[in-house]
Amino acid sequence: MRLADVVSIVLLAGAIGAFAAGLYVLGEQRDVLALYWLVVGALALRASTILLRPRGGSR
Amino acid sequence: MMEQAASRTSVSVPGFARGSRLFPGVYAWATTVASPAFAREASTFSRVAAVAALLALGAGVFWPTRAPRLGRVLGIHAFVGLSLATWASVLHDGVDLAAEPLVAAFGALGWMIYAFGWGELRGPLTVPEDDPHVIPGAPLASRGTLGRRATIAFWLGLAGALSFVVLAFRVTRPTHAILAHAVALAAGLWVLGAATRVALERAPRPSGPSADRIAAGSGTLSALLIALGLGALWLLIGR
Numbered sequence: 001m002r003l004a005d006v007v008s009i010v011l012l013a014g015a016i017g018a019f020a021a022g023l024y025v026l027g028e029q030r031d032v033l034a035l036y037w038l039v040v041g042a043l044a045l046r047a048s049t050i051l052l053r054p055r056g057g058s059r
Numbered sequence: 060m061m062e063q064a065a066s067r068t069s070v071s072v073p074g075f076a077r078g079s080r081l082f083p084g085v086y087a088w089a090t091t092v093a094s095p096a097f098a099r100e101a102s103t104f105s106r107v108a109a110v111a112a113l114l115a116l117g118a119g120v121f122w123p124t125r126a127p128r129l130g131r132v133l134g135i136h137a138f139v140g141l142s143l144a145t146w147a148s149v150l151h152d153g154v155d156l157a158a159e160p161l162v163a164a165f166g167a168l169g170w171m172i173y174a175f176g177w178g179e180l181r182g183p184l185t186v187p188e189d190d191p192h193v194i195p196g197a198p199l200a201s202r203g204t205l206g207r208r209a210t211i212a213f214w215l216g217l218a219g220a221l222s223f224v225v226l227a228f229r230v231t232r233p234t235h236a237i238l239a240h241a242v243a244l245a246a247g248l249w250v251l252g253a254a255t256r257v258a259l260e261r262a263p264r265p266s267g268p269s270a271d272r273i274a275a276g277s278g279t280l281s282a283l284l285i286a287l288g289l290g291a292l293w294l295l296i297g298r
Contacts, residue, residue, distance in 0.1 A: 004273055005208055008257050011283075012212060015253070016219030019246040020226055026239050027229030036290060038242065042249075043283040049253050050276035052260040 004051050011048035015041045076176075080134060081120045083172035088113055090166030092142045095149045095156050105148040112141035135177055209258035216254020220247035 018041030026034035088109075095101065096109035119134020146156060157163035187193070205213075227243035230236045273280070 007273060009208065009212055009215070012250075012254060012257055013215055013219075016215065016222070016250055019242075019250065020219065020222050023223055023226035023239055023243060023246075024229065026235060026242075027226065027231070029232070029235075031235075036286070036293075038246075040283065040286050040290070041246065043279060043286055045249060045253050047276050047279040047283055049256050050279050051273060052256060 008048045008051040011044045011051070015044035015048060017041075018044055077120050080173065080176040081116070083169050083176055084116045084120070084134075084138065085113070087166055087169035087173050088116065088138075088142065090162050090169060091156075092145050094162065094166075095154045095158070096145050098149075098154045098158075100152055100154050101149055102152050105145055105152060105154075108141050108145040108148060112138050112145060115141055131177065205258065212254045212258035216251050216258075219250050219254075223247045223250075 018037045022034045022037035022041060025037065092109050092112055096105045115133045115137035119130050119132070119138060122130030122133060124130075149156060223243035223246050224240075227236070227239040230239035
């Protein structure tokens with residue numbers, strides 16, 4: 001596996017963790033923190049897939 | 060040989076196909092359309108629309124197979140459209156659409172099975188390769204087994220998506236619980252899609268050195284780092 005592959009999998013795992021944290025703290029009635037984790041999860045997930053296509057998204 | 064193949068492909072079960080469309084449709088109609096339309100407060104228009112919906116369903120199901128398109132128009136569009144008209148009229152009359160919630164729930168199940176009934180399925184006793192439109196040639200070989208990255212990404216995505224659904228049930232506030240389930244569903248689908256892409260995008264398609272690929276995602280990565288930095292600041296200052 002190349003470095004970018006490892007980074008994309010780490011980002012995917014991070015995104016899953018962030019989404020899970022967002023839902024967890026939503027259950028703890030900490031809405032702002034939940035929103036924060038959901039935004040972090042979305043950014044991490046987006047980054048994990050962007051790494052797969054380095055040339056402007058062309059296939 | 061061809062005649063034998065043609066006779067095998069022409070095997071069909073119209074009775075079964077008609078039944079799988081008619082019975083769920085009639086059940087859905089009886090529980091969700093006729094039930095409110097024939098309530099005491101319902102208007103004549105509601106009852107006429109309900110009966111017309113049933114007639115459209117019957118006509119669509121038993122329409123000659125020579126013109127299947129018209130049959131589908133009657134059995135799907137006319138039936139659903141007239142059912143909608145009945146519901147709108149019944150609501151206007153002040154009748155409760157789901158007086159019995161359990162019956163309404165089973166009616167919704169009937170609608171689902173009715174929808175499946177109009178789908179196209181391969182009939183029993185038919186062989187796909189016997190179809191006259193099949194492209195001859197050697198069977199396509201599989202590309203082999205998936206790599207380690209694919210396995211890791213797939214199971215990671217699946218476990219993550221399932222964990223969201225479980226975590227959503229921890230939210231007890233009613234309005235927030237709906238939001239949590241919506242977020243869990245959306246995030247789960249997104250994660251599954253991303254995990255599939257990470258798993259299947261294999262070399263040489265993601266071409267270029269790792270540095271170029273990471274540089275391509277620098278914008279999103281920067282935003283992620285800023286968000287994480289803000290979170291760390293919040294943690295330090297807020298406490």
